[in-house]
Amino acid sequence: WVGARRNQNDPGFTNIVKKGVVVGFVSYTYSMNKYFPSASEPWMPNYLRLNLPGVSLELLKTDIEASKKAGAKLTIAMLHMGNAYQLYPSENCVETVKRIFEECGPDVIVIQHPHNLQPAKSIHFKDPFTGKDKTGIVYYSLGDFVAYDIFTWSHLTGYATLKISLNLEGAPIIDAGFEYLYLHRSSKGNLKFIPWQEALNSKALATQQEF
Numbered sequence: 001w002v003g004a005r006r007n008q009n010d011p012g013f014t015n016i017v018k019k020g021v022v023v024g025f026v027s028y029t030y031s032m033n034k035y036f037p038s039a040s041e042p043w044m045p046n047y048l049r050l051n052l053p054g055v056s057l058e059l060l061k062t063d064i065e066a067s068k069k070a071g072a073k074l075t076i077a078m079l080h081m082g083n084a085y086q087l088y089p090s091e092n093c094v095e096t097v098k099r100i101f102e103e104c105g106p107d108v109i110v111i112q113h114p115h116n117l118q119p120a121k122s123i124h125f126k127d128p129f130t131g132k133d134k135t136g137i138v139y140y141s142l143g144d145f146v147a148y149d150i151f152t153w154s155h156l157t158g159y160a161t162l163k164i165s166l167n168l169e170g171a172p173i174i175d176a177g178f179e180y181l182y183l184h185r186s187s188k189g190n191l192k193f194i195p196w197q198e199a200l201n202s203k204a205l206a207t208q209q210e211f
Contacts, residue, residue: 003027003046003078012046012063015072021164021172024072026063026106029080030113050081053092061104065129068105074164074172077106082113082141085154089118089140101125101136107172108162114141115154120178137162137176144183155183157193 002014002025013026030050037047046063049055064075077100082093089097089111097109105128111118118140127134143157161177180196194202 005043008043011066013067015067015070021166022071022073024067024075025078026067027078028060050079050096057100057103064104064106073166075106076108076110078110080112082111084113084115086114097138098123103128105129107136109138111140115144117141117143117156117158137174157181157183
C-alpha cells in the first residue's frame with residue numbers, strides 16, 4: 001500500500017522488487033471529498049492540492065527522490081487529480097503533469113479521478129536528479145476499475161501493462177501495452193470485466209445473460 005501513513009516515520013513511498021528490478025510507487029490525492037487531513041495528524045494521508053495552478057510539488061519530489069535513493073530504478077506516481085467525466089485533461093492538468101516530470105522526475109504517471117478514459121501520452125523531459133534526457137509516460141485516466149459509476153462512459157476502462165527491463169547502464173526500458181476492458185453489469189447487479197473485442201462479439205452481453 002502507498003498514499004497513507006500509520007505514523008510520521010513511515011516513508012511516503014513503497015518500493016517493490018520484481019525479478020531483480022526495484023520499482024518505486026508514490027501516491028497523492030488532491031481531495032478527500034468533503035474531508036480534510038486531521039489538524040493533529042496532517043501527515044496521515046499524502047495530500048497535495050494538485051488541481052490548483054502553481055501548486056508546490058516539493059512533497060512529491062521528496063518522496064520520489066527518497067524512493068530512488070532506496071534503490072528504485074523506475075518510479076510510478078499514482079495521483080488523484082483532474083476533472084471527473086471529461087474526455088480530455090484540462091489545460092491546468094496537462095501543465096501540472098509536465099511540471100511533475102520536470103521537477104520530480106517520475107518515469108510513469110497514472111492519474112485517477114476522471115472516472116472515464118482519457119488519453120495516454122509520452123512526454124520528453126530532463127531528469128531533475130541526473131540531468132539526462134528522458135521520456136515519461138502519463139495515463140491521464142484509465143477509467144474506473146473498482147468503482148462503478150452511473151455514466152455510460154465509465155463502463156469502458158483501460159488495462160495498462162508495463163514490461164520493464166534495464167539497459168547496460170542500469171536505466172529502465174519500458175514496453176507499454178494497453179487493452180480496453182468493458183465493465184458489464186448483469187441484471188442481478190454482478191460486475192465483470194470483459195476484454196473489449198470479446199464484449200463486441202458476445203451474444204451473451206446482447207441478451208444480458210447472467211453470470
